[in-house]
Amino acid sequence: MVEYSFVVDLSGNRLSPCNKNKAYYLIRKNKAKMLNKFPMVIQLQKIINDDDNDDVKNYLGIDDGSKNVGLGIIQQCNTKIKTIFKGTIELRQDVSTKMTVRKGYRKYHRYHKRYREKRFDNRRASKRKNRLAPSILQKKQSILRVVSKLLKWTKIDAVYLEDVLIDIRAMIEGKELYKWQYQKSNRLDNNIRLAVFMRDNFECVDCSSKIKLQMHHAKPKNSGGADSIYNGVTLCEKCHIKTFGKELQMMDKYLTKIKGKNLCLRHPMHVMQGKKYLQGELGKIAPLSLTTGADTANHRIDWNIEKSHSNDALVICGTKIKSTDINIKDWHIKPLRKKSKGDVETIVDGFKLRDYVKYTKRNGVCYIGYITALYPDRKQFNMTTKDNIILKRYGLKSLNLISRPNSIRFS
Structure with a gap:
């Protein structure tokens, strides 16, 4: 497997990447020094006037997603085409939960420090025009952070982004719709709760009771269930209470009764939101071109490329x-x-927190991950591996430092 090293000269000019072995050769000959190890970046000990470098074009492809984002850089010159970088960004999924916890702390502080009257609608930032929710904004900013990092090591002449064109209504219906069908609401009414009651003839689907009816989400919303008539079921109060804590166990039962669908629209909607912001910011870096998922899939099949986030990013370049x-x-x-x-x-x-390390057990089993906690008194540490295995209270003797990332970790 080939691995390339980014190259800059003494004045910081970004040159064409070279093979990693050649980069180590230049370092041994004192012709270059290492600026970064993961990924490898070297700086030559002289200034290069590379006129031929103008004929070389680097294209960045981005496969946007809600959980993972693919990145790929293709270098094209007069004689050949080669891929110089590919990777997958793991996006955070805990922002919404942490904001809810912070909200609880803030509320407790306000009401328990001293009595103060309630205030509503007093947060100007949350009401500004074209505002993005923090859980969405941080995902787009994570992509831009990585792209800006790569831009310091290699030039980017054009950016190709897969435009997200997701038809939520077609996903729910499961078929192509005519124009007149889009005008007819699939809720039967603007109130989903009322629409569910109408479909179930205003009676509980379990016991046929018509008293104290409630709408139950067959697939819970906190598990990605859609707020749709195809996920709503009518239950009386007693039957609804029986589902508490057993929602996922009883999901298939209720979906079968109402002929519903196990839909999860959270992730495609997260990708849809904020795409204009991302496109605008990427357009400031280099000329931006938009592609479609259909073109990506067709090219991947025609070129016999294995499907992955990073490979799709390379294919997106066209x-x-x-x-x-x-x-x-x-x-x-x-x-x-x-x-x-x-x-x-x-x-x-x-060793410090966040260090990327390798731990070797006595039986020879190795774990690679990053330090999440340090205990100075007993010289122990906690770490989370690349496979999300958590190791707690291990000794520092068999620990080796791989790298010390600052803001972005490459592994």
């Missing part, structure tokens, strides 16, 4: 590539949260 051209290291990219200014930097035997 430049014909072969399956052998993409046999390079696939980076796993994790943008890190900003540290609090109040955090004290703890160093134990040369």
